[in-house]
Amino acid sequence: MKGGLPKLDYLLKILPMLKKAGANALLLEYEDAFPYTGRLANLSSAADSMTSEDVSMFVNAAVLGGFEVIPLVQTFGHLEYVLKLPEFSHLREADEDPADICPSHPEAFKLITEMLQQVMALHEESKYVHIGCDEVFHLAECPVCKSSSRGHDLYLDHVKAVAQFVTERFDANVLIWDDVLRKIPLKLLRTSQIGNFVEPVIWVYGTRFTDVFPTDLWTTYAKAFSDIWTAGAFKGAFGAAEFAPNVYKHLVNALTWQSVLTGVEPFFSRLRGQIFTGWSRYDHFANLCELLPNSLPSALLTLLVTSRGSTYEEVTSALHEILGCPGLVALPANIRALESDPRLWDSRKCVFVGADVVQVMWDYQGLMLQTQGLVRAAAASAWVSDYNDKHNWTSRRRVLDELKFLPPVQSKVSQLGAETRRVLSQYLTPSAVEEWMQQKIVPLAKSLFDLETRGRRLASITTWGRRTRDQVAAQLHFIAGQKKDSEMNMN
Numbered sequence: 001m002k003g004g005l006p007k008l009d010y011l012l013k014i015l016p017m018l019k020k021a022g023a024n025a026l027l028l029e030y031e032d033a034f035p036y037t038g039r040l041a042n043l044s045s046a047a048d049s050m051t052s053e054d055v056s057m058f059v060n061a062a063v064l065g066g067f068e069v070i071p072l073v074q075t076f077g078h079l080e081y082v083l084k085l086p087e088f089s090h091l092r093e094a095d096e097d098p099a100d101i102c103p104s105h106p107e108a109f110k111l112i113t114e115m116l117q118q119v120m121a122l123h124e125e126s127k128y129v130h131i132g133c134d135e136v137f138h139l140a141e142c143p144v145c146k147s148s149s150r151g152h153d154l155y156l157d158h159v160k161a162v163a164q165f166v167t168e169r170f171d172a173n174v175l176i177w178d179d180v181l182r183k184i185p186l187k188l189l190r191t192s193q194i195g196n197f198v199e200p201v202i203w204v205y206g207t208r209f210t211d212v213f214p215t216d217l218w219t220t221y222a223k224a225f226s227d228i229w230t231a232g233a234f235k236g237a238f239g240a241a242e243f244a245p246n247v248y249k250h251l252v253n254a255l256t257w258q259s260v261l262t263g264v265e266p267f268f269s270r271l272r273g274q275i276f277t278g279w280s281r282y283d284h285f286a287n288l289c290e291l292l293p294n295s296l297p298s299a300l301l302t303l304l305v306t307s308r309g310s311t312y313e314e315v316t317s318a319l320h321e322i323l324g325c326p327g328l329v330a331l332p333a334n335i336r337a338l339e340s341d342p343r344l345w346d347s348r349k350c351v352f353v354g355a356d357v358v359q360v361m362w363d364y365q366g367l368m369l370q371t372q373g374l375v376r377a378a379a380a381s382a383w384v385s386d387y388n389d390k391h392n393w394t395s396r397r398r399v400l401d402e403l404k405f406l407p408p409v410q411s412k413v414s415q416l417g418a419e420t421r422r423v424l425s426q427y428l429t430p431s432a433v434e435e436w437m438q439q440k441i442v443p444l445a446k447s448l449f450d451l452e453t454r455g456r457r458l459a460s461i462t463t464w465g466r467r468t469r470d471q472v473a474a475q476l477h478f479i480a481g482q483k484k485d486s487e488m489n490m491n
Contacts, residue, residue, distance in 0.1 A: 002031035002081075003280035004291045004436065005046060008054050010427045013353050014296060015065045017322055021300040022307020025068035027130060027275055030055075031284065032081040036118055042085050043115070047431030055122045063125060070175070071123045074132035075112045075162045076101060076155075080284035082111070093145065094138040099283070103158035104144040113165055120170050127173060129166050130201070133159055134177030152184045156192045163197040174198045175229060182217060189224040199272060201229040205237035207249075207256045222267035229272045232257050234302045235295040236279030243440060244361045245290045245298040248342035251312055251335070254302040258309065276302050287439045293354030293427045294361050297323060297347040312338060324351035356423045364420070364440065367412055371444045374409060378402060378451050384458065393467070394458045403455045410448050417441045 018026075035052045036043040050058075062069050082088050083098035091108050093100040101108050120129070133155075140151040148154075163174040178200035181189070189195070200221065204213055221228060232253045235245040257274065265271055278295060281288055300322055304315040312335050325331060329349040332338040348358035378384045383398040420441060424433045 001033045001050070002029055002284070004288050004432045005033050005048060005050070005429045006292050006427055007429060008050075008058060010293070010353065011058055012061050015062060015067070017296070017300065017352070018303065019065055019067070020322055021303035021318075023303050024066065025070060025273065026062050027070045027072055029072040030119070031074075034119060036115070040114060040118060042087070043082055045081060048429035052122060059123060068128065069123060069126050070128040070130055071119050071126055072130035072132060073116055073119050075116070076103070076133045076158060077136040078132060078134070078283060084284070094141050097138060100136050100138040102142050102145060103154055104142065104148060109161060112162060116166060117169070126170075128175060129170060129172045130175040131159070131162050131166065132177060134179050136180055152188055155180055156184070156188070156194055160192070160194060160197045167197070175201050178202045182213065186220045186223060189220070195225040199227045199229060200225055201231050201275060203231035203277070204257075205233040205253060207252050209256065209260055218264045218267055226269050227272050228268055229275060230257060230261065231275040231277055232302065234276045234278050234299040235290040236277065236282070240282045240286055240289055242289045243364065244343045245295045246342045247298045247301060247344040248338050250298050250302055251305065251338065254305050255311070258306065274306060276306075288436055291357065291424075291428065291436065293357040296352065296354050297344050297358070311335075322352070323347055323355075325349070326351070354427060357427065360416075360420050360423050363416055367409075367416055368444060370409060371413070371447060374405060375447050375451055384451070384455055388458060389454050392458070392461055393464065394461075396459050396461070399455050399459045403452065403459070406448060406452050406455075410445070410452070413441065413444050413448065417445070
């Protein structure tokens with residue numbers, strides 16, 4: 001929910017599809033889309049934040065649909081949406097970065113518990129609460145934290161305090177992301193008794209598991225925790241500026257998780273479950289990545305192969321059925337075929353809610369490549385390059401030849417913009433639609449406009465002076481200056 005916020009009616013429509021694919025729980029991170037009140041009202045900075053009625057309606061529908069609902073409230077890192085605000089900026093661990101809260105500040109715990117209480121007031125039936133605690137980039141950096149405790153102790157003490165509050169106040173089990181725990185020695189994990197407070201969620205989104213989670217860590221976790229969760233991803237994991245998920249990579253991640261868990265499950269008395277995350281932006285300040293509607297096929301596929309313990313080939317018929325693919329539309333029949341269509345573009349021909357968003361993204365990809373090609377060609381040309389523009393030195397006829405390719409592409413961008421706005425408006429809040437337009441469509445139009453402006457200015461020149469040595473000398477001077485700056489930086 002922390003970016004590209006879907007409309008409530010769309011979320012309600014996809015619940016049965018997720019259930020049919022094998023999902024039985026929803027992990028929800030609202031961030032600034034949650035309807036905070038009182039002194040926390042400014043935390044709800046999303047332009048179209050959900051109302052308390054929206055949240056209650058969605059949670060109730062999910063519970064009636066057979067889902068366990070797990071709210072996620074960040075309580076250590078990823079708190080930019082809170083600590084960016086003037087009234088809470090003094091609680092930062094590092095002055096220059098609003099990501100992490102200072103656990104030593106006396107007001108920090110009060111703020112976090114207030115956030116948890118407001119969220120849990122709309123999730124009273126939840127038996128699990130996720131308190132985040134991942135990617136804490138600034139730990140024991142402020143003067144107080146530095147002098148009072150080592151980083152690992154500080155982290156564990158803060159996590160235990162928050163977890164104890166959640167357990168006692170809401171009678172719920174507490175989940176945290178595990179990446180910081182990976183760096184803590186087993187002896188400290190055991191002496192801190194952190195396993196009595198939290199259940200770690202081991203998250204690996206790629207396929208090279210041992211690169212980020214070495215094999216011996218399974219044994220370490222088995223000795224420190226009795227219950228664990230694992231997490232892969234169905235979108236938002238392979239590039240902060242992606243606009244369509246690489247379904248093939250997410251499928252391989254899910255299948256790799258199956259293989260890994262087969263070997264390590266005996267270590268644990270209970271494997272609680274597996275989560276598939278779908279980030280909409282990498283952090284509070286990042287641009288949008290993949291939107292939910294065109295990522296639904298990826299979500300359904302990862303759910304199907306996980307819940308049924310099957311290969312891609314064995315679940316394609318179920319995927320066809322849930323997506324409403326007509327008989328004439330055949331999604332890739334095997335993994336090799338999917339690798340050649342990694343974004344599952346063929347799903348745009350199906351009739352599931354959101355298929356038209358897949359079509360829009362397909363059109364966007366083609367037009368983006370065409371626009372980038374035109375701009376690159378102009379920059380590398382002999383008549384519309386930066387050099388030509390700087391020195392007003394070109395052939396009018398050649399420039400006009402270059403410009404004649406622009407109007408058709410500009411028209412396509414304009415048409416795609418109108419269609420994108422129409423389609424996305426069915427599924428996303430108005431501010432989410434506007435943000436996507438500004439980040440994806442507007443830059444295409446602007447790059448073409450800038451190229452047209454340059455070309456028309458150059459084409460307006462009808463007389464030229466002598467070619468002078470100053471043109472070459474200026475370039476050589478610039479290059480020499482760049483080289484000197486580079487050498488100074490290296491030194």
